[in-house]
């Protein structure tokens with residue numbers, strides 16, 4: 194028993210303490226959170242834009258070209274793996290430019306997330322009673338004004354939990370960032386594994402950190418859902 | 427067309443695919459008139475009313491509002507909609523806003539009134555319909571009759587030239603019908619121009635200044651309410667009235 198404890202202690206020291214290796218984990222976590230948060234912000238902006246264009250086109254028949262662009266975007270992004278998108282954006286689009294990898298990852302995951310957010314928001318818009326649009330228009334609001342003041346606030350409320358889930362999915366998806374040699378949380382654990390030849394501790398540590406964040410976020414989403422359901426406004 | 431004509435509809439047609447919901451409707455609404463529209467379900471009453479403020483786009487025909495054809499292309503319909511208040515069967519209050527916000531958002535955003543002006547007017551209207559104490563309530567906290575009274579005063583906040591009512595009491599529990607009809611009766615007494623689709627025959631007879639009977643997308647008969655109720659000329663009118671009276 195004592196021997197086992199000693200072994201764990203030695204491995205722990207080698208994995209995390211020696212040469213300040215814990216920094217790979219902490220810095221990696223920082224990168225992961227940075228990429229996730231900014232990507233989701235880009236995703237929300239893009240998603241709202243695309244959803245608005247698509248809904249406006251369906252309702253009014255205008256914005257034909259913009260709608261076609263949006264449809265192509267949705268098809269391509271949702272039809273290819275996020276890792277392939279990341280690699281293409283890094284090696285093909287930014288191929289010859291010296292560029293911060295964090296920014297590349299934010300752009301790639303933001304563009305990817307936007308497609309999923311767009312569909313979430315669109316379903317939210319569709320979930321709002323059509324009578325709301327009619328009431329807004331009958332008061333004299335134009336289409337955009339009715340969307341902004343009357344439909345969108347209700348749509349957003351309906352999809353807030355789904356947007357929270359998208360954040361959780363995105364957090365986990367950023368773990369492929371190592372493919373462009375970005376030192377995120379996953380890559381940090383993997384670097385330690387390479388140094389110490391101990392796979393168990395660094396990788397389990399990484400997994401536990403993801404798990405803790407995801408469980409925490411899921412709790413928040415569940416709480417939010419309950420709050421929203423209990424209030425009609 | 428006299429100068430008293432507010433709305434004039436000429437040979438209005440509306441098709442939904444193969445279905446002809448309106449087959450050439452012509453009518454006139456003069457200022458101060460309370461036009462009541464009755465008819466069986468599916469006869470095109472809602473479609474007619476919704477065409478008047480272009481919630482439905484007519485397939486053919488003209489809608490002249492103060493002489494201007496609003497169904498013509500390039501007309502700014504939003505400006506005309508501000509002059510036509512609409513009250514729906516399902517109330518369609520904005521659930522994420524308080525009663526006061528429901529009533530003031532359009533005057534503030536569209537008529538560029540200050541918040542104080544808009545709220546002052548809204549509170550005065552709330553007082554008239556006996557709902558001053560509900561200004562800060564949300565629609566989900568109101569009864570059906572209260573919701574519909576709010577929907578009516580919300581439309582009135584825009585100072586419309588005409589009010590359109592599409593079966594305003596049909597979604598209400600019977601005990602709440604009276605309070606809504608009472609508000610509408612007062613508006614009529616004030617001289618408001620109104621077009622009302624309803625199944626409330628008592629209201630139609632007492633408050634209406636003219637009555638339209640519609641069937642299968644056409645106006646079958648029109649006249650003074652008392653004449654139409656007591657001496658219907660058309661057999662279809664007679665049959666309908668025998669069922670509802």
Ligand SMILES: Nc1ncnc2c1ncn2[C@@H]1O[C@H](COP(=O)(O)OP(=O)(O)O)[C@@H](O)[C@H]1O
Pocket residue numbers: 442445447465466467468469470471472473474
């Ligand atoms: N948006 C629509 N799409 C297709 N058909 C419709 C639509 N709105 C109404 N209709 C049809 O048009 C006819 C007239 O409907 P409506 O004006 O609602 O009648 P009413 O209000 O007199 O009951 C009905 O046959 C109805 O099914």
Ligand SMILES: [Mg+2]
Pocket residue numbers: 471472473593
């Ligand atoms: Mg109807």
